[in-house]
Amino acid sequence: xxxxxxxxxxxxxxxxxxxxxxxxxxxxxxxxxxxxxxxxxxxxxxxxxxxxxxxxxxxxxxxxxxxxxxxxxxxxxxxxxxxxxxxxxxxxxxxxxxxxxxxxxxxxxxxxxxxxxxxxxxxxxxxxxxxxxxxxxxxxxxxxxxxxxxxxxxxxxxxxxxxxxxxxxxxxxxxxxxxxxxxxxxxxxxxxxxxxxxxxxxxxxxxxxxxxxxxxxxxxxxxxxxxxxxxxxxxxxxxxxxxxxxxxxxxxxxxxxxxxxxxxxxxxxxxxxxxxxxxxxxxxxxxxxxxxxxxxxxxxxxxxxxxxxxxxxxxxxxxxxxxxxxxxxxxxxxxxxxxxxxxxxxxxxxxxxxxxxxxxxxxxxxxxxxxxxxxxxxxxxxxxxxxxxxxxxxxxxxxxxxxxxxxxxxxxxxxxxxxxx
Numbered sequence: 270x271x272x273x274x275x276x277x278x279x280x281x282x283x284x285x286x287x288x289x290x291x292x293x294x295x296x297x298x299x300x301x302x303x304x305x306x307x308x309x310x311x312x313x314x315x316x317x318x319x320x321x322x323x324x325x326x327x328x329x330x331x332x333x334x335x336x337x338x339x340x341x342x343x344x345x346x347x348x349x350x351x352x353x354x355x356x357x358x359x360x361x362x363x364x365x366x367x368x369x370x371x372x373x374x375x376x377x378x379x380x381x382x383x384x385x386x387x388x389x390x391x392x393x394x395x396x397x398x399x400x401x402x403x404x405x406x407x408x409x410x411x412x413x414x415x416x417x418x419x420x421x422x423x424x425x426x427x428x429x430x431x432x433x434x435x436x437x438x439x440x441x442x443x444x445x446x447x448x449x450x451x452x453x454x455x456x457x458x459x460x461x462x463x464x465x466x467x468x469x470x471x472x473x474x475x476x477x478x479x480x481x482x483x484x485x486x487x488x489x490x491x492x493x494x495x496x497x498x499x500x501x502x503x504x505x506x507x508x509x510x511x512x513x514x515x516x517x518x519x520x521x522x523x524x525x526x527x528x529x530x531x532x533x534x535x536x537x538x539x540x541x542x543x544x545x546x547x548x549x550x551x552x553x554x555x556x557x558x559x560x561x562x563x564x565x566x567x568x569x570x571x572x573x574x575x576x577x578x579x580x581x582x583x584x585x586x587x588x589x590x591x592x593x594x595x596x597x598x599x600x601x602x603x604x605x606x607x608x609x610x611x612x613x614x615x616x617x618x619x620x621x622x623x624x625x626x627x628x629x630x631x632x633x634x635x636x637x638x639x640x641x642x643x644x645x646x647x648x649x650x651x652x653x654x655x656x657x658x659x660x661x662x663x664x665x666x667x668x669x670x671x672x673x674x675x676x677x678x679x680x681x682x683x684x685x686x687x688x689x690x
Contacts, residue, residue, distance in 0.1 A: 291597030296340025321627030349506020389483025532572025599656020
């Protein structure tokens, strides 16, 4: 039986969140594919010997300036927006919003766990789901407190890195030991690590790598203080959703213009400095690099968002918004499909291009994959209501059968309150 919520909810669907998700998917793909291609793991000598070494250096510099950190920032903000939508819609339909939300996070945690072990050790879903469990703690906070909490959390990594610098802490030591244990069991060494996946001749080899890689991912989260950053962004997203800023961007044009101007004026030059710092081995040190990250990545990310919203206000009838929104409407499916594409293209069990091509070719492949995702997402949603992963996620959350066959559009669509990611 079709869930009655799908029949009776008349809340309008807004294209801005989907468009932002769709745009973020390109950035996510561009950021992640150098790791899928194993380019990130190659030694400087091997990278320098590639025919595309010169242009690769330019591409890498541009990555640090315009991509690194900017698009997980966007995804994290949208997650917070989604949380506010779940609570408001559940309250309107007399449902237990917190119960639904926690079930949704638990299902996402399981999906992330499977993604991490079975597809790619660079998964972000586990962290999102885990931190999402703490979001309800902020649901009754005032707007002022939400903004204060978010700023504190976004800047807290600077304090952590200062303490690490002065006191010599090694917070990730336990997971480093765990990584070494699983590397030893699998036979992964310093020499074969950069080519292990490119030379893998069975899926079992991929699983062995991912098992150890899961702990490398934990180390990245710990060393990068990612939990504090993501939580701060979640809260900003919740603030945006709570005030329904995505629904009426016209009412915030003045603020959006100010954020765009300040974001680009501050974020762009500091992102250039951040890129120089990263490309030259972080001469600013751990604490200095943390400061550069905070004052460059976040302002430029907010500038992107405000610029997109202002462009939408002026050109909302442009078809580009519906085209890019299509992959954004099935962002979970497309995020995981990027891992599938990465395995097929770069791993030894697929075409085996990993560790063989330069960064410029990797990024062109990433762009190609994204264009393919736009095409199949647009076609899929012309006939069906949800992406396949979104459909399964909703049904597991609600424990009920949901129709996938309703044809919808942004002009007359009836959205259910389960729309989030």
